Amino acid sequence: MGDIEAVKPFPDSEEMEISFGPQHPATHGVLRVMVKLDGERIVDAKPIIGYLHRGTEKIFERETYNGAIPHTDRMDYTAAATNNQGLVGAVERMMGITVPPRASYIRMILAELQRIASHIIWLGTHALDIGAQSPFFYTFEEREKILDLYEEYCGARLTLNAMRVGGQPYDLPEGWAARCKTFVDQFPARIAEWERLLTTNRIWKLRTVGVGVISAESAIEWGLTGPPLRGSGVNWDIRKVFPYDHYDEVEFEIPIGAHGDTYDRYLVRMEEMRQSVRIVQQCLARLPEGPVMAKVPKVIKPPKGEIYFSVEGPKGELGYYVVSDGGANPYRLHVRPSCFINLQALPEMVRGQLVADLIAVIGTLDIVLGEIDR
């Protein structure tokens, strides 16, 4: 009969090594995880990345500062607005440019809508990974509305390229604010609908409570940021700690979890969407009149120096480390990719759990391979 060795690579142990990905329905792109299994239990997991490496940081070095912005769209392609926000913020701080308040508020609106859109994708795919199909479609219906708003504002739906050094390239179109308000006003009801489907569902709880637990100390040690860190109970949000744009003027709360498990991270993200709605509503109410672009030189040449500026992306702290030699191109433009660093904790979080939990944990880390591999 057939050769049993083929399916059992370790003849003298019960362990089986299995390669999840790079083409696998639940690895969110091209993540590959080499998993060592003892039956269904995970002995060890080793993420292998780099399948989507495009050398973005190398490309940055040949671009002008504004020309680098479209490339940042393509890192975390589910959250292009926050990516743009980080880069332009870094360069503006380097040059000492103050952004007109209207532009700043527009940025906040775009970024918070983007956070909602990104969390929406996360929710849909995470639920799909755990086996609930329908939330995927419900969430994407809402996301379409956000993308429509983006399309109306900047002409693109996914890779926005919607911010420039010194302000915003366009003002809001006629009626945009009203349409945005309509969207954010109806959105909490939709969140409640999804929560009715999942939050108290006993199967959902069985699959998420106590899965992928990471303690607060461990989370800091592994450098987690964003919802994974907050889910572990660390009150840490760049928007509060180092407020950029006008985040110090709007009211919002930072949801934190208590147990550091997948369920807490789920609750944190759901609450973050509501807080984002709050922020957008306040921004729309406060939106000042005025120009959207500061006076910036045609060729952007930051002074010699280095700066690190980070924004709270949907996935965590998204940092840009810009080194300028005084020229029109960045000498070095490094990105602190939140997903890359969050993914590093994957083996820690899944060790000793079951195969199904691996999928849940990959989902809860909310990784985007475009940003991990850059």
Add this chain to the structure above:
Amino acid sequence: MSFWGFLASVVPVELAQGLGVTGRFFFKRKATIQYPEVKLLPKERFRGMFGFSEERCIVCHSCAKACPIDIIHIADHFEEVEVEGKKRKKKVLDRYDIDVKRCMFCGLCEEACPTKPVAIWLTTRSYETAAYERNEHLYFNKERLQSWDGVRAYPGVVTPAKGQMPNDPTGGSGEPER
């Protein structure tokens, strides 16, 4: 555990609640758009296929410089032209090619264009830009950028030949219909 807590843990109320949510969606209006028959109209600012106007172009190369991935290729030469009796040197466009297959539709070329109205724009409200062959069909020279031969027309698409301006309020083809 109290009696009601126990009962709630045994009777799957929340599962029924979930079934209720999906059951309600069963009767809701569907979000599907039957694409080839029904076509969504892009918004005013939608960045689609390029439009180009040779008359407006002053051959300043700004777009080519602004392009992050260098897909705009421009060649020019100087020509003596008689303008109002004076002899002037004028730049004349030899070649204006866009390698659209690599384009990422960031719109920086349109922003960089100094002429008013701009000589290159992406707000043509077209999105059916796919082609079967990438090297020939997606490499646009200046004639093709202006004429758009062979582009399938759908309501709302405005070819450069129709003379649409990027910020033309009439949009060249009237009000969009959905």
Add this chain to the structure above:
Amino acid sequence: MTEQDNPTAPAETPPQAPAAPKAPWEEKPVTPVLRDARDHALVKEIAAVLPGVVLEAVEFAGQVTATVACARIAEVCRTCKERLGYSFLVDLTAVDWQERPQGRFDVIYWMHRFSDSRRLRLKVNVADGVEVPSVTGVWKVANWMEREVFDMFGIYFSGHPNLERILTWEGFNGHPLRKDFPIEGIDTGAAVYPDVYPPGGGPVAGGEGE
């Protein structure tokens, strides 16, 4: 240590955000200047616990950079974490200054502490081929960051548990973020188009083939 309720704004310039936009945006930008920061509070703290370790300190746009000796970086980081409370390594990266006399690379450590929300950047100058002590023993998060720096710059970290390439494949020839690496890329001989590229070389990571 993990619960920090209200990160109050420090008395000096906060590391990132400048003060609220008082200046009108029509004005000429106020360009930050690079200035010496040897007497900055954050630098003094380090100098107090590890005298003589800071070779140079500069401040730019409210961010303090302290340059320390390459050989002592692991020790400095450990002290920073354990005695000064920098429990969070935000970022670790490198910069290639190709022709610089005092060593080709800068390795950058960007640390954060939760108690007062301050950030400090440590920097070491490394010559090509010199090993940098790994800080994976200090912060676990440094593991992949150092692997990435190794992959992209070819800087070796001594004491790293698993110094492998991470974004490019095992066997890739060259370090892409070095300034002398061509931006067009190199012919890796990867068998992407077997009729164009002859077999040999190419990706080997993970696949043993038949």
Add this chain to the structure above:
Amino acid sequence: MANPWVLFLLVPLVKIVVILGVVILLAAYLSFFERKILAYMQIRIGPNRVGPRGWLQPIADALKLFVKEDILPSRAEKFVYMLGPVLVTAPALVVFSVIPFGTGFKLFGAEVTPYLTDVNIGILFILGVSSVGVYGIILGGWASNNKFSLMGGLRSAAQLVSYEVPMGLSVVTVLLMASSLSLVKIVEAQRNSGVWFVFPGFIAFFIYFVCGVAETNRNPFDLPEAESELVAGFHTEYSGMKFAFYFLAEYANMVVISSIATVLFLGGWLPPFPNWLAGVWAAPVFTWIPTVIWNAGWFLVKMFAFLFVYIWFRGTFPRYRFDQLMALGWKVFIPVSLVNLMAVAFGVLLIGGSR
């Protein structure tokens, strides 16, 4: 035509062809309904391009699968690999031979029954035959020489074996109430007692239904093929016709489970409350309908209500984890169904079954 041999051979043969055809069509269209219903729950339209409103979609799917290249993994165990789909499909279809879709009726003067045969141990036959299907899944998963398939097969083995027990126990409660193993007799017992067994045996019914979902590897118990974990589980490596067989078997099994539930708990072909509402059902509005259509109609209505709930589940629930599934089966359903069995037995003893 009075030759008994002709009747003996021809009638069953015709019945087999009819039942097989109906069942296969039913399974194919079930996949269509599933896609449609799921789509409607997910604010989509679903397949609507092939034929009028998409009604030819299952035919197109089947055609596509049948003309597709049949891939045989190079290191698969070939014989077992081919045996897998057969072992899964055959039992699923064989089971239909004993399911009664209605009472006997007269056709050209001959008494015809709308089922192939009424075995006096019908329900045992069903349980026995349908258990064979698990071999197909295990063998298919093992023979594919794919680790995902292997895991899917193993999961399936454990799952099917454990859920067969509470399912059998809940079936036994019905047997106690009906005092018969023959499916026709069970339905008749429900008519005689005037009440569907779902009312006295609702716990058994619930357990039967959940276990049925688990037996057919459907969401929320679709672990053997858990798409996001095991790619496609035991049929990862299968393509073309072999995959079509697995597909057919899955849907045929759904129909089987629903039919049995209809027979055991929902009174088979009987209209609701056959005695209580007898006056209503005897109204001339209903009586002009031919018996066979009347019966089969009720049967189908009940069955599709079941199948709808199946699909509804799939559209709503997340998936259990493997250990939770096992815990649910062994720690909840088996004890509960055992206790329920005893309770029903006492009840039958006290009140008396339908004897």
